[in-house]
Amino acid sequence: MSETKQPRAAFAGQCHAIILAGGSGTRLWPLSRNLLPKQLLVLGGELTLLQQTVTRVLDAFEPSRIWVVTNEEHVFEVRKQIAEIDSELEGQVLAEPLSRNTLPAIMLGLEKVASVDEKALAAVFPSDHLIRDNKAWTNDLVRASELAVEKRFVTFGVEPSKPETGYGYITLGREIGEGAFEVNGFVEKPELSTAEEFLRAGTHYWNSGMFLFRVKDFLRQVAKCQPELWDWWMAREESSMVQGYRDIPNISVDYGVVEKIDNIAVIRAGFDWDDLGSWEAMYRLGSKDENGNVIQGDVLAMDCRNSLLISEGGKLAAVGLDNMIMVQTRDATLSCPMDDVQSVRTVVDRLKSEGSKLVESHPTVVRPWGSYSVLEEGPHYKIKRIQVNPGARLSSQMHHHRSEHWVVVDGTAEVEVDREPRILVENQSVDIPKASQHRLANPGKVPLNIIEIQSGPYLEEDDIVRFDDVYGRVKK
Template sequence: MKAIVLAGGKGTRLWPLSREKFSKQFIKLLPDKSLLEDTYERLIKFFKPEDILTITNKEYFYFVKSITDKFDKSMSHNTLLEPVGKNTAPAIALALKYILEKINGNPEEEVFIFPSDHLIEPQEKFIEYLNKSLSAVNSGFITTFGIKPTKPETGYGYIKAGENMGDFFKVEKFIEKPSLELAEKFLKEGNYFWNAGIFAFKISVMLEEFEKYQEEIYTLITKGSYREVLENFHKMPSISIDYAIAEKSDRVAVIPMELIWSDLGSWDSFYEVKEKDPNGNVLLGDVYAINTRNSLVFSNKRLVGTIGIEDAIIVETDDAILISKRGSGQEVKKLLEILENEGRNEIIYHTEVYRPWGMYKLLEKNGDYIIRKLIIKEGASLTCHLHKKRTEHWIVLKGIAEADIENRKYYVYEGESIFVPKGKPHQLKNAGENPLEIIEIQSGEILSEDDIEIFTKDEEELEEKLR
């Protein structure tokens, strides 16, 4: 069996925690872990680490790698990159090609598809449903998983269960997000389920359905090598697996599930699934709430105090704060459209960025200087480069740095610092056996990436994923 985790989506609905280049699957919305980590924790109870594949994009690769490395290096090795975003059907087709060609998969092997950003509890019960689905998969069905509704939800798609097949039901039809009146009707009838976006099937069955309903995708993945599929990936239609196959095929089954599930598509849905205090509040982080009721207050770093508020959503981050009325979570999209039109980077970039050598966190930025904290992995180094319009000052907090400035090596120890003048080629390396922590101060006329000349490239691993 193989698991394919879809981790390339660029969702900003949980702004300001989620950004275009830091989507919600990487946010630590759960105690001390992200939704992607939680996904892997579930799957590793059912699949071998080497059988878990992740498909993402170039911008997210190092976010994903920083998490998969915690579990097993084979999971990092089996991380695939979409050359361009083309929705879930082409992504799944690319992953199937990889399984068949690169890891000698069997066409009759069972494959499961999982979103990377859903909340599912309890894990043990979920695993039971995965086991149960094998009956439908081995009967030749593309199997979906439906959540038993707990309320008339208008924000989810629905699956109508048809003929009872014993351990599963044949799918009669899929329904897009319904009106409140329809959602109430579905809840009463009892044979409608929320679409969880999880699938299971044999590779051969999915390929047959691609051939029948998506000939363009089928031709691309069967007439060439994996490398050729990557090279021609831009020719794929942009379409979801639901529209491409599930809603067209007559070979789709559904496994009803009764557990806690949410796609966390808004702060309202996040509030609904979290445990409340006696005042109906969800308080996360350093929060003091006085006469506050039925509210979500999320503190990232700073102390947040509230007095006399009700039905509010407050989310604090390093560089932005959201304050909204509960029930207006979907309106975040309108705010983001305004910010996009204004060219605000706060909807695109987060203050933490992962790179091949480790990560950096933006501490402060204005027109004259930038202060960053760099964490460089053991044995890693930044690229050799120079800046014509700015200087850099490195202060070592922890570890031992090897600074190569204009072909001269300097070793910098904890509490020491070194200055890099304008126009001098330089490279920073971790010379110790533990992560190297650096405070970097940039100052000068130009502080953007326009002022950089690179002499070496250390992203061979990333480039190999795109070949």
């Protein structure tokens, strides 16, 4: 657990932080997936991007004033990761029942803030950005809070260093203070020629996606600009806000509110910033060898230059590559020119249209009780390796369409089949007939590993009926 610092006096006690930790894991495919987006990955260093964000925010905010918004698919991993930084934050995680873009996620966080003080300030931070110089970042928050008190909606702009087509831009207006400007508009991911003109003219900043505002001012704009969302917000006292989530607009805060109001200010960021939005960014920020290559994992590079080579699967052998991206996982490989990395999103869209599972998850999937890895699958069968953490237990469940056979590899398994308990140790096995109620737990102090062989006409994860679950996953 890290030692948290006292927040800066300039906005201590009047500002809350909302960290957005959703995301679909498209731009850094195949390393990031829907079930494991980039903010939950370690992309250099020892901490995930989410953990880096939480550590930075704790330098400026008390844990009780930090809210982390994610979705049901990621909530257990998010809680686990932030608890490793500060255990007080584990109870500050809010889960959307399904992803509805940034504006509804912010509203979910603002419900908690408004319940404390609707006159408070709120700062919104993405969890998947790389920021260096935390002191400069905190200083900018102080400046932003001063503008927000004056009823301005404040965003943070990054002075561009190159013509970037993958970022949104902020059009600068009248200067209202040192390094602070009114905003004349927004430009979403321009063509290269337009980005080059922005760089020459010095009239635009990159949009960092971070905001600071007075809660009641923001809510007033939501009521004006998004009446459907406002109706959902106003009904929160009658029922939980997560109810009706499927029916609210899937809309970003930029498009839904920010681009529609006129009292916006932008502060020139005094810190280094990158949203790690492409493999080119990973290459640019990575540690390079004598040939200009960034290499991670089990890679053999021969006569390669200025390339990003990553392997999280088997041996990756690359010969004669120049200005290329090659990323290999156990089940997928991406290869493309460095200049064409924005096409990765198109690749993911194509895979989605084909119904590919490669956009959803890795072969190893993290669960609150441990993880499972798909070793092999084919028509009517699937083989998994399941690891259960010490003291953890899966839900009591049954399957309509499959039977299972479990073999203990190491550790001790507590198994219950149709309410009949038994203990299994290494090399012992048990059959789980179709439609039988069963449960698996690890009563020991070391991880439990089993091999699970599934057989049946339908083997997907949605063929689970839960009767009891210590993680609250039983549907009411």
